[in-house]
Amino acid sequence: MKLNLEDIARLAGVSRATASRVINHHPNVSAGTRKKVLEVIEANHYQPNLAARMLVTQRTQILGIVIQFPEAIFVSEYVPVLLRGINTVTNEHDYATLMWWERPGVEKERFLGRILQQKQLMDGIIISVTAISSPLIDSMLEAQIPFVMLERPTRHLDEISYVTVDNRHGARLAVEHLIQTGCSRIAHLTGTLDNIDGQDRLAGYREVLEKHGLQVDPALIVEANFSRRSGYFAMKELLARGVDFDAVFAGNDNSAEGALQAMKEASISVPDEVALVGFDDVPTAQDLDPQLTTIRQPIVERGMRATALLLDMIAGKVEKPQHIVLPTQLVIRRSTGVLRAEERSEE
Amino acid sequence: MKLNLEDIARLAGVSRATASRVINHHPNVSAGTRKKVLEVIEANHYQPNLAARMLVTQRTQILGIVIQFPEAIFVSEYVPVLLRGINTVTNEHDYATLMWWERPGVEKERFLGRILQQKQLMDGIIISVTAISSPLIDSMLEAQIPFVMLERPTRHLDEISYVTVDNRHGARLAVEHLIQTGCSRIAHLTGTLDNIDGQDRLAGYREVLEKHGLQVDPALIVEANFSRRSGYFAMKELLARGVDFDAVFAGNDNSAEGALQAMKEASISVPDEVALVGFDDVPTAQDLDPQLTTIRQPIVERGMRATALLLDMIAGKVEKPQHIVLPTQLVIRRSTGVLRAEERSEE
DNA sequence: AGCGCTCCCGGGAGCGCTCCCAAAAAAACC
DNA sequence: GGTTTTTTTGGGAGCGCTCCCGGGAGCGCT
Numbered sequence: 174m175k176l177n178l179e180d181i182a183r184l185a186g187v188s189r190a191t192a193s194r195v196i197n198h199h200p201n202v203s204a205g206t207r208k209k210v211l212e213v214i215e216a217n218h219y220q221p222n223l224a225a226r227m228l229v230t231q232r233t234q235i236l237g238i239v240i241q242f243p244e245a246i247f248v249s250e251y252v253p254v255l256l257r258g259i260n261t262v263t264n265e266h267d268y269a270t271l272m273w274w275e276r277p278g279v280e281k282e283r284f285l286g287r288i289l290q291q292k293q294l295m296d297g298i299i300i301s302v303t304a305i306s307s308p309l310i311d312s313m314l315e316a317q318i319p320f321v322m323l324e325r326p327t328r329h330l331d332e333i334s335y336v337t338v339d340n341r342h343g344a345r346l347a348v349e350h351l352i353q354t355g356c357s358r359i360a361h362l363t364g365t366l367d368n369i370d371g372q373d374r375l376a377g378y379r380e381v382l383e384k385h386g387l388q389v390d391p392a393l394i395v396e397a398n399f400s401r402r403s404g405y406f407a408m409k410e411l412l413a414r415g416v417d418f419d420a421v422f423a424g425n426d427n428s429a430e431g432a433l434q435a436m437k438e439a440s441i442s443v444p445d446e447v448a449l450v451g452f453d454d455v456p457t458a459q460d461l462d463p464q465l466t467t468i469r470q471p472i473v474e475r476g477m478r479a480t481a482l483l484l485d486m487i488a489g490k491v492e493k494p495q496h497i498v499l500p501t502q503l504v505i506r507r508s509t510g511v512l513r514a515e516e517r518s519e520e
Numbered sequence: 521m522k523l524n525l526e527d528i529a530r531l532a533g534v535s536r537a538t539a540s541r542v543i544n545h546h547p548n549v550s551a552g553t554r555k556k557v558l559e560v561i562e563a564n565h566y567q568p569n570l571a572a573r574m575l576v577t578q579r580t581q582i583l584g585i586v587i588q589f590p591e592a593i594f595v596s597e598y599v600p601v602l603l604r605g606i607n608t609v610t611n612e613h614d615y616a617t618l619m620w621w622e623r624p625g626v627e628k629e630r631f632l633g634r635i636l637q638q639k640q641l642m643d644g645i646i647i648s649v650t651a652i653s654s655p656l657i658d659s660m661l662e663a664q665i666p667f668v669m670l671e672r673p674t675r676h677l678d679e680i681s682y683v684t685v686d687n688r689h690g691a692r693l694a695v696e697h698l699i700q701t702g703c704s705r706i707a708h709l710t711g712t713l714d715n716i717d718g719q720d721r722l723a724g725y726r727e728v729l730e731k732h733g734l735q736v737d738p739a740l741i742v743e744a745n746f747s748r749r750s751g752y753f754a755m756k757e758l759l760a761r762g763v764d765f766d767a768v769f770a771g772n773d774n775s776a777e778g779a780l781q782a783m784k785e786a787s788i789s790v791p792d793e794v795a796l797v798g799f800d801d802v803p804t805a806q807d808l809d810p811q812l813t814t815i816r817q818p819i820v821e822r823g824m825r826a827t828a829l830l831l832d833m834i835a836g837k838v839e840k841p842q843h844i845v846l847p848t849q850l851v852i853r854r855s856t857g858v859l860r861a862e863e864r865s866e867e
Numbered sequence: 868a869g870c871g872c873t874c875c876c877g878g879g880a881g882c883g884c885t886c887c888c889a890a891a892a893a894a895a896c897c
Numbered sequence: 898g899g900t901t902t903t904t905t906t907g908g909g910a911g912c913g914c915t916c917c918c919g920g921g922a923g924c925g926c927t
Contacts, residue, residue: 250591290567550875
């Protein structure tokens with residue numbers, strides 16, 4: 174009962190080739206026949222068979238998204254916002270997205286095997302990994318499948334395209350801001366440290382302290398992993414250490430939120446006693462009490478640019494790997510005490 | 521350079537048909553030729569072309585997952601845990617998953633159109649919607665595509681398969697427990713109320729109160745939406761109302777967490793002054809301080825069962841729509857004050 | 868030896884589409 | 898009006914696979 178292109182062509186009184194042209198928006202079809210064919214298609218709710226099309230075009234119109242995040246980070250706001258960015262572009266280009274979500278450490282080989290096995294289904298892949306060195310990357314390179322990373326890789330830099338943000342610069346902005354507001358004992362709750370974003374933010378933090386002749390006190394650095402809970406416990410740990418501090422630069426907004434909660438429980442006032450800066454500027458950063466000063470990274474754009482780049486690569490429009498670094502910017506809110514309530518900047 | 525089945529057959533000295541039999545584990549192939557063919561496949565890293573296979577078998581080996589959640593709920597732990605359950609089964613059966621995530625209210629028609637357009641790519645679909653009435657359901661029924669819902673639908677009950685949990689019973693357990701521990705002014709922070717799960721939990725709450733001759737006080741019911749933030753603000757709202765209460769039954773663990781935070785800020789002790797019960801038993805329920813008494817629903821199993829059912833439907837093993845309701849169970853922890861620390865039950 | 872039966876195997880059709888190429892029609896030009 | 902150019906159309910091959918069907922080899926039995 175399902176009609177195929179042949180049927181449509183017959184009903185419209187044209188050849189299969191012409192009907193195909195209409196469907197694929199080829200220019201050389203007269204207005205009359207085009208209209209005729211479209212009517213028949215419409216009347217019969219015809220939809221071209223995608224498998225057949227894939228077979229001959231060697232294109233699937235599907236993009237893979239590989240996310241190697243632990244659940245704790247998967248549930249952070251970063252992921253859905255990123256997905257939103259990716260989807261914006263895929264939707265525009267009629268691409269579907271095949272999602273691969275791997276919890277690190279869980280059946281690693283099988284995961285990779287499965288991706289490799291189904292790689293034909295995807296015209297290209299967007300990869301976001303927390304762990305810096307992943308066998309995935311090597312496999313992708315070997316498999317010759319177009320892919321774009323969302324983090325700066327540590328190896329094969331000149332063979333891999335990626336879209337990232339200027340984490341180091343952002344971290345510098347954060348710490349500079351804290352210093353300018355008069356803080357001198359600045360703690361850092363790190364991000365995931367086998368993740369390049371986390372490393373870069375830590376590096377930026379160190380850099381600014383050194384530049385200002387402040388010593389980098391290991392007692393002020395607590396390792397966390399970008400999750401809210403880790404921020405909470407890192408802050409508890411920091412408090413337990415009994416060291417003196419007047420500001421906290423958290424690895425991201427999530428961990429900042431956790432840290433804030435821990436400070437509230439310890440009756441420490443933000444920003445009066447301790448200034449707090451996050452990173453990312455996820456939507457909820459503005460909803461915290463106090464509103465969170467943070468480093469904005471264009472998450473949506475990060476996803477969009479990566480996707481657009483990937484599509485260009487698939488289309489053969491990109492000759493050599495592209496490295497895109499999006500800017501970060503300081504967004505000042507209440508948690509660093511600079512603004513009085515009436516001065517709060519609007520979005 | 522890419523080999524096809526023809527090449528493999530030639531290299532192994534057999535016909536294409538025989539090579540195909542080997543690949544598809546057909547029985548009638550002699551051990552010798554099977555071995556031969558497998559060797560050639562192995563040596564050349566041959567992978568069958570999925571598009572061609574799809575074209576002839578009419579199967580894609582892809583499952584669609586449609587999630588209609590706002591971002592706030594998407595980031596709750598429920599989603600990744602559910603996905604984990606689904607993936608467990610799809611992985612076992614070599615199915616890939618195409619994910620469609622819709623933020624309610626955002627370009628609804630286009631979303632539906634896209635799914636319909638690509639429905640051929642999916643052998644079946646798993647649907648989880650917050651909004652009770654969704655045009656999606658009607659479209660799916662009309663499109664004759666096998667699907668399983670993760671919530672009990674309100675219409676077409678006898679045409680739709682679903683896997684849900686006994687929300688109402690769970691809610692009853694929660695409130696009964698609170699009453700047994702001596703609470704009488706029990707507040708409820710509802711779940712999303714245009715969601716059937718949320719409705720059922722509210723209904724269970726009402727039912728138990730009435731059964732015990734306690735009046736259902738509207739002042740004790742605050743609408744929330746399953747997100748942590750909504751729980752936080754709902755609790756603030758409840759406190760602002762100035763009504764007396766000695767227990768809170770939250771729509772889920774996330775909102776319970778938010779409520780807990782609000783109570784901490786208001787210096788209300790849980791469980792000493794107010795007992796708190798959640799719903800879901802997500803992993804972090806045990807990490808809260810105090811650990812959260814909650815109603816456990818088998819989230820992973822919910823995903824697994826739905827997926828398994830869907831695969832059975834696709835295989836034609838299911839003649840009429842199935843309705844699966846998984847049990848819920850009370851998990852008592854510190855937040856209802858029943859257990860002293862040394863009595864805490866282990867998992 | 869002859870018969871029937873099972874077990875293996877190969878030939879060939881066909882899934883539904885795109886795209887090349889050549890032919891036909893239309894348009895443009897002198 | 899004839900010729901060249903451009904535009905529009907159709908025929909046919911081919912993408913890589915599965916599966917039906919029929920033929921042949923091998924085996925056991927009378």
